[in-house]
Amino acid sequence: MAAKIKEEREKRKNREVWMSQSMLPEHLRIRIRRYGEYKWKKTKGVGGIELINDLPKDLRRDIKQHLCWGLLRRVSVVGTFDAILLDAMCDRLKTVHYTEHSYIVQEGDPIDVLLFIKRGKLISMSAYDGSGIFFSCIHHKAGDFCGKEILPWGLESQSSFQPISTIIVMTLTEVEAYVLTAHDL
Numbered sequence: 001m002a003a004k005i006k007e008e009r010e011k012r013k014n015r016e017v018w019m020s021q022s023m024l025p026e027h028l029r030i031r032i033r034r035y036g037e038y039k040w041k042k043t044k045g046v047g048g049i050e051l052i053n054d055l056p057k058d059l060r061r062d063i064k065q066h067l068c069w070g071l072l073r074r075v076s077v078v079g080t081f082d083a084i085l086l087d088a089m090c091d092r093l094k095t096v097h098y099t100e101h102s103y104i105v106q107e108g109d110p111i112d113v114l115l116f117i118k119r120g121k122l123i124s125m126s127a128y129d130g131s132g133i134f135f136s137c138i139h140h141k142a143g144d145f146c147g148k149e150i151l152p153w154g155l156e157s158q159s160s161f162q163p164i165s166t167i168i169v170m171t172l173t174e175v176e177a178y179v180l181t182a183h184d185l
Helices: 002-021 026-043 048-054 057-073 076-080 083-092 150-156
Strands: 094-098 103-105 113-119 122-127 134-140 168-171 175-181
Touching (some): 002 026, 057 076, 057 083, 057 113, 057 175, 083 175, 103 113
Antiparallel strands (some): 094 175, 103 168, 122 134, 122 168
């Protein structure tokens, strides 16, 4: 554990140097520091799914199946996939952490993740005709997912153009989630 603490101190020092050299404004520096502290507090320097990557392949596969198959099968189109494709998707899942009030996707951005919420709450909102008045608002919690629009694109499309988001997805609390990125599909 002492080595992890030392490693975290070094990361913090490097972050401070980088932020100074990049001349980031203080409000961005505060957000970066807050995220670093949040991630350290939640993981103590050890990632969830990343922790099992050093295990033998068969044990790693079994653990990821246990953790992820149920989540993946909640997405209707994934429920029809065979075990080989589910295993491949599970193997590519990564753990991410978001601080409170972080934007995951903004309206007009490419949808680049399929996100499965492990802990925390987020909200997806859409604006009517870009007027800034939100007419649709969906709350998501642990066990929910968002970003399923990326699946047909990732699995069937030869296009390099990802689907474009028509919603804003923002965390309401600190969120821990599993993600599949566009690159992984």
